[in-house]
Amino acid sequence: MGRAPCCSKVGLHRGPWTPREDALLTKYIQAHGEGHWRSLPKNAGLLRCGKSCRLRWMNYLRPDIKRGNITPDEDDLIIRMHSLLGNRWSLIAGRLPGRTDNEIKNYWNTHLVKRLRSQGTDPGTHKKLPEPVTREVKRRRSNKNTSNKKQNKSKAKLLPAEKHKVHLPKPVRFTSLPLPGNDSFESNTITISPSQGRDQGCFGTGDSFLVGDNDRYGLVNGSDLECQSLVPTTNTLEKLYEECLQLLEIDDCQDQVLLDSFADSLLA
DNA sequence: AATCGAAACAACCGCTTTCCG
DNA sequence: CCGGAAAGCGGTTGTTTCGAT
Numbered sequence: 001m002g003r004a005p006c007c008s009k010v011g012l013h014r015g016p017w018t019p020r021e022d023a024l025l026t027k028y029i030q031a032h033g034e035g036h037w038r039s040l041p042k043n044a045g046l047l048r049c050g051k052s053c054r055l056r057w058m059n060y061l062r063p064d065i066k067r068g069n070i071t072p073d074e075d076d077l078i079i080r081m082h083s084l085l086g087n088r089w090s091l092i093a094g095r096l097p098g099r100t101d102n103e104i105k106n107y108w109n110t111h112l113v114k115r116l117r118s119q120g121t122d123p124g125t126h127k128k129l130p131e132p133v134t135r136e137v138k139r140r141r142s143n144k145n146t147s148n149k150k151q152n153k154s155k156a157k158l159l160p161a162e163k164h165k166v167h168l169p170k171p172v173r174f175t176s177l178p179l180p181g182n183d184s185f186e187s188n189t190i191t192i193s194p195s196q197g198r199d200q201g202c203f204g205t206g207d208s209f210l211v212g213d214n215d216r217y218g219l220v221n222g223s224d225l226e227c228q229s230l231v232p233t234t235n236t237l238e239k240l241y242e243e244c245l246q247l248l249e250i251d252d253c254q255d256q257v258l259l260d261s262f263a264d265s266l267l268a
Numbered sequence: 269a270a271t272c273g274a275a276a277c278a279a280c281c282g283c284t285t286t287c288c289g
Numbered sequence: 290c291c292g293g294a295a296a297g298c299g300g301t302t303g304t305t306t307c308g309a310t
Binding site for chain 1: 291296
């Protein structure tokens with residue numbers, strides 16, 4: 001039967017989004033809301049695949065997205081949630097307000113996997129490895145720039161996790177959009193119940209925000225920059241984790257059914 | 269200053285799930 | 290119930306940036 005491609009690839013833009021495309025997408029969603037991704041590009045005047053639009057919006061343009069370094073508390077929660085849920089990034093992201101599944105997935109793959117290994121923990125099972133890994137982990141994919149003869153060079157280096165490099169976020173534009181789920185930011189005291197989905201999972205209005213390189217987004221003027229400091233407190237994150245744990249501890253049987261029902265409860 | 273490899277992350281791909289007529 | 294379309298999701302890749310030499 002054959003499944004139709006999600007979009008015709010002929011004549012569509014690919015690769016990094018331009019400020020103009022961002023503006024078009026943002027403006028359209030502001031006016032019409034999310035959804036109908038298939039028809040959105042055409043209606044918004046974008047030469048992009050609907051999927052691409054959705055991804056761009058979900059992972060970058062949404063107003064409730066928190067950018068910047070993962071805090072140690074979030075970091076800890078991600079690890080613990082992963083030990084419960086595995087690679088179910090969307091579920092994990094749903095418990096980390098302002099974070100996207102893609103961001104958490106990337107963070108896991110680039111930071112946490114290495115760190116856990118360096119600490120002697122198997123990132124897949126979260127069990128202790130026989131011996132702490134002291135050698136550089138092989139790169140997941142073959143880098144076409146990387147030849148074997150050159151790799152010896154870096155073997156004596158410290159593990160990345162030991163370097164504690166601080167990653168500075170790329171330029172960020174937070175715009176305030178009148179969208180559902182974005183109009184009830186509260187201070188850090190808010191708690192998230194299991195019945196709240198990711199759409200409602202944003203909180204934390206602060207008076208500080210990350211300021212991006214506006215030049216890169218020339219369309220943004222000062223008044224458009226309205227950023228929320230979406231910083232959950234340690235207690236909040238701890239509560240989230242405890243919630244998950246309690247649900248799992250109802251029954252010792254941590255089988256798939258239980259996990260699935262837990263997942264359902266998160267999604268409800 | 270130039271070069272190169274590794275790290276980081278945005279974006280893409282394709283499969284699965286959900287929705288709807 | 291069935292089939293197709295749309296949306297969601299996780300794995301993978303491409304490109305840019307950064308740091309070491």
